[in-house]
Amino acid sequence: MRASDAERERVAEALREAVAEGRLDMEEFEERLDAAYKARTHGELAPLVRDLPTPGARPPAPSAPEASGAVDWRSRIGGPATSRGAFAFWGGFNRRGTWTVGRKFTAFAMWGGGEIDLREARFESAETEIRCFTVMGGMGVTVPPELTVRVRGFGLMGGFGDRATGEGTPGSPRVTVTGFALMGGIGVERKARKAAKRAAEGGARKELG
Structure with a gap:
């Protein structure tokens, strides 16, 4: 399916948040951002954020051992x-x-x-x-x-x-x-x-x- 401008912008925003949090370095960020704006289909956009959390999503809650101070x-x-x-x-x-x-x-x-x-x-x-x-x-x-x-x-x-x-x-x-x-x-x-x-x-x- 063809990707819309709004969908490309959502992916770009996810990438910006990821680099701000240290999940991507600048080289990875620039490569993915360039690919996002060039993408024409959903299939081209999906791999760019597959390993990143959804913008605004809460981190997973710690397991019981982590919450008690153990690792x-x-x-x-x-x-x-x-x-x-x-x-x-x-x-x-x-x-x-x-x-x-x-x-x-x-x-x-x-x-x-x-x-x-x-x-x-x-x-x-x-x-x-x-x-x-x-x-x-x-x-x-x-x-x-x-x-x-x-x-x-x-x-x-x-x-x-x-x-x-x-x-x-x-x-x-x-x-x-x-x-x-x-x-x-x-x-x-x-x-x-x-x-x-x-x-x-x-x-x-x-x-x-």
Whole structure:
């Protein structure tokens, strides 16, 4: 069936929302947007948003283990990546919230900065490599306490901080963070997930009560 201008615009809006949320990088976004405006049929439009949520849709509710603060890794490994890289030049980028990390994810920042937050992320593969490179810029990688992490980066007239290397809980993906910082800094640290914080705060209130 032939596609209408309104249907092409709806697909374009879904793509704009996806790139704003970090589900698509700029190269993927531009390729899909160009294809959307050139599409003539529904069959050409559908694949462009098949792996993206409907604009305005709510994210799926967490499972019982997730809601209680535990991590159900089985439900968070597998599925297509929503992002395989990030780039910043005199600006910044962020990848956070519920997104799916590619098996290999490459981030670069020059005269800018970036944030990669894995606390609520899903993983395309149980073995993941995150490559971080910065020139006169800064980058931060935040991981949850339950994740298995190895950090192997280095700095030249800069620093590559490691406050995260260690084993995670059973079934955790294995994430290796590599790369280098030239006259800049990259830091990898552990922070508790929001669900874990809420569960801990709830337990503390019960004890006090």
